[in-house]
Amino acid sequence: MIGNCRIVNPEAALKFVTEMYACKSITLHSKDFELGFTDIQPDKEYEKPQNKKTGFVYPNCCDYHTRMFEAITKWFDSFPNCCDTHKKLLSQKWFNKKQYYGVESKLLNQISYSEYHILNKINKEDWFEDIEEYIEANILSFGQLPEGFGVVGLDLYLFYVENFIEHGLNDYSEKKDKLLIFIREINNENPKKKREESDLNKLKHTYNRWLKLMPFSLPYLKEKEKEYRESIPLLNAKPRINRYTNLVSVSLVSQSKLISLLNIETQKLIQLFNASELISAGISNEINSYQIEIENRLLQIGVSKLTEAFDNEELKYVEVLNKWYKLHRKYFSKIKPLISSQESSASPNFDKKEKTPKRTTQSVIEEYFEVIHNSQGWRYAFRSKDDYRIFVDLLVCFFEQKEYTTPANIIRLNTQTKTKVGNTLHVIYKELSEAPLKSNIQFLSLLKCLSHFSNLTENEIYKVLTK
Ligand SMILES: [Zn+2]
């Protein structure tokens, strides 16, 4: 026994103790232990109900409670033959009915305490939280059998509390409805199913599986990826302290709630992606990478459907994604040839008639200055980018026969670069002009704006260039 917890699987117990001493996180599975009963106190003012006429006290105070008492007694007599879940206990070596003696009186007490508590708190401002916490404390006090064997007496407790809320709160119809929703939610949940559903590992697995299928490498969604990886929506509400147990209750979302959330998030996320906007924004050269991403995800969905057991609700988002990817696959494969034919028919016109001549002159000049030196490029000769730009612009205007003015100041070049600059200017000239260099006085004299040539005659400049 550890506290109120009786371990029924000795191997698990050994592992549990070893881990506890090693300060590891403890991994005792709920199939390996049994939680015993604890007591829940009634409100201070509580007194057993008493029939004013007959003087009989609870549970003999009235017909309703008398019948309830009989039903509970009958149930415990038959326990564990009362239901299929409990019948399984008969074959367990650790099971001993004696340990449950007293559960009938515990049930009677707790039902009466709860009835009193509900009426006692119903007019308080925080009536709902208060009653909710009290009922939760009562539920916990029934303990827990190892997984698969249910809880002893809890279903009867919940049945009678629900019954009381339904018939005993007629003066508070709105509050009654809210409490009924709360208690029915607990009542309708199969305890075994509930435990499985709130299994943290399973929730994480479900969430990660969703992450894997989402198109986070696509534009618009990329920015969202981190957010979704870091904030996993596993908690149902903020953790709060139950005033009756002092336990912090962290309630995990149920598997089904998580999945319906994922269905909603899927819709939200895919709406962020806008393929046609991407195309008109001219990111068309990225189409290949979108296509690859989409094909990868489609493959992943296909493989996941074969290898993973998605439940029906989960399949909703899987199918939505599947369709969405297929739509985009179709869109991109249709749009791609259209874009490339548009580009190939558009570009020659464009190039020949307007933009390209200027670009070509400039790029020819820049290309040669880029290779004037292996690593330094134009910086080998020019001292500043401004100087370089002024000179390139000047040459562009010259070769394109536009108006130009020679710079006011001489452009100072780095020393010992004269020959190389000369050679480079010669190649540029040969590429951009058909007129013989020697007789092109206009060009040669233009070069006097460079410090290397400022004091030379045109003929001397010619000689340097052709060295
Ligand atoms: Zn009664």
Ligand SMILES: [Zn+2]
């Ligand atoms: Zn049973």
